Amino acid sequence: MGQYTLDARNSLCPMPVIKTQNKIAELQVGDMLEVTCTDPGALNDIPAWCRINGHLVKKSYVSGDDVIIIIQVNA
Amino acid sequence: MSAQYKAIALISGGLDSLLAAKLMLEQGIHVEGINFYTGFCVEGHTHAIRKKDKAKPKRNNALWSAEQLGIKLHIIDIIDEYKDVLINPKHGYGANMNPCLDCKIFMVKKAKQWMQENDFDFIVSGEVIGQRPMSQRKELLPVVVRESGANDRLLRPLCAKNLAPTLPEREGWIDRDKLKNFSGRNRKPQMALAAEFGFEDYASPAGGCCFLTDKNYSDKLVDLWQARNRKEYDLDDIMLLKVGRHIRPQAHYKLIVSREDGENKFLNGYKKQFASIEIISHPGPLTLVDGELTDNDFIFASRIAARFSQGRDTDSVTVKIIRKNGEEQQFDIPPLPVSEIKQEWYI
Numbered sequence: 001m002g003q004y005t006l007d008a009r010n011s012l013c014p015m016p017v018i019k020t021q022n023k024i025a026e027l028q029v030g031d032m033l034e035v036t037c038t039d040p041g042a043l044n045d046i047p048a049w050c051r052i053n054g055h056l057v058k059k060s061y062v063s064g065d066d067v068i069i070i071i072q073v074n075a
Numbered sequence: 076m077s078a079q080y081k082a083i084a085l086i087s088g089g090l091d092s093l094l095a096a097k098l099m100l101e102q103g104i105h106v107e108g109i110n111f112y113t114g115f116c117v118e119g120h121t122h123a124i125r126k127k128d129k130a131k132p133k134r135n136n137a138l139w140s141a142e143q144l145g146i147k148l149h150i151i152d153i154i155d156e157y158k159d160v161l162i163n164p165k166h167g168y169g170a171n172m173n174p175c176l177d178c179k180i181f182m183v184k185k186a187k188q189w190m191q192e193n194d195f196d197f198i199v200s201g202e203v204i205g206q207r208p209m210s211q212r213k214e215l216l217p218v219v220v221r222e223s224g225a226n227d228r229l230l231r232p233l234c235a236k237n238l239a240p241t242l243p244e245r246e247g248w249i250d251r252d253k254l255k256n257f258s259g260r261n262r263k264p265q266m267a268l269a270a271e272f273g274f275e276d277y278a279s280p281a282g283g284c285c286f287l288t289d290k291n292y293s294d295k296l297v298d299l300w301q302a303r304n305r306k307e308y309d310l311d312d313i314m315l316l317k318v319g320r321h322i323r324p325q326a327h328y329k330l331i332v333s334r335e336d337g338e339n340k341f342l343n344g345y346k347k348q349f350a351s352i353e354i355i356s357h358p359g360p361l362t363l364v365d366g367e368l369t370d371n372d373f374i375f376a377s378r379i380a381a382r383f384s385q386g387r388d389t390d391s392v393t394v395k396i397i398r399k400n401g402e403e404q405q406f407d408i409p410p411l412p413v414s415e416i417k418q419e420w421y422i
Contacts, residue, residue, distance in 0.1 A: 012314065014135055014137075015152075017138070021150060038344075044134050044135075045134065048135065048138040048139065049138055049150075052145075052146070053147055065340070
């Protein structure tokens with residue numbers, strides 16, 4: 001099980017979602033991905049994308065100007 | 076046991092595509108959604124930047140639709156490929172820079188490619204005859220079918236009964252009798268069907284989904300091409316057209332002046348790519364400068380930027396300019412009086 005990060009800062013939705021989708025396509029089931037964004041819309045959109053595609057959001061929070069979402073790859 | 080057929084549904088985030096996909100699910104079809112991101116999609120962008128839009132829901136409506144339907148959604152970045160559609164539209168533009176018919180053909184063509192690569196059987200689109208002036212006129216729907224190459228694997232469930240039967244109908248994969256015969260701009264049938272399915276919180280039926288249908292945005296895009304003397308753009312260019320006041324005092328440079336904190340923050344991310352002007356003696360906007368400026372140009376541009384600061388009525392404000400090479404300079408200048416800012420400079 002690997003730990004990965006994705007910097008999706010300074011891009012506006014849906015680009016953080018697309019970047020997350022493309023990154024997860026390269027990962028294995030059980031891998032963890034930490035995505036950092038600056039678009040607050042990502043706080044809704046990435047979890048929504050994860051729900052419909054079967055991935056698990058372990059944690060999401062705001063830190064300063066950043067939105068951080070930690071995802072476990074499930075499908 | 077009969078085979079389960081698979082459809083890829085074009086999901087824009089609007090009501091029609093939601094209903095078209097739902098009609099297929101109701102017939103036992105396996106449906107997955109596809110959504111194309113051109114860079115001009117209205118979804119979320121300005122909501123994410125401007126404070127006045129903070130109260131609006133920040134959801135992506137295509138994702139929301141997919142979640143309501145319980146289907147997967149594939150969001151495809153077509154920013155680079157889309158340039159040729161916008162720059163050289165075979166069927167021309169609509170009222171503004173919107174190449175709606177070419178856009179539809181391109182998206183159906185991409186959906187067809189996805190269908191073939193993923194072993195799906197047909198494509199579903201929420202088009203309704205006569206609903207939109209350019210891409211959904213009755214005589215143009217066959218053009219989309221033909222030029223996309225989707226042919227009779229393109230099904231429009233909301234108006235299918237007004238059209239010739241497609242392959243999924245002829246082969247009995249779906250029941251044509253359960254499809255609809257909607258036409259025209261009246262939205263009541265769609266709203267009634269939404270109520271029947273229990274959809275309440277769908278995106279505004281009249282809402283446009285593309286910045287290219289907006290006159291102000293289109294004017295800025297045309298200005299960008301004219302200033303560069305060629306039709307080209309990258310993602311940053313088209314993002315920046317959505318933000319700030321765009322002012323072109325002279326042909327060789329343009330100012331992008333932020334209107335509020337959110338835009339300041341957004342433009343701040345571009346300071347390495349552009350020269351910039353900051354007002355440091357008073358609260359004020361961050362201004363990006365697009366073009367090659369002389370020292371005198373910088374002074375004049377700074378006076379314009381100062382007019383939008385809280386020091387606008389003072390005799391002098393202190394500005395800091397940062398050139399593209401990173402060189403910084405500070406000086407005091409008098410803000411340009413409002414009366415000297417020409418209306419035609421605003422793009």
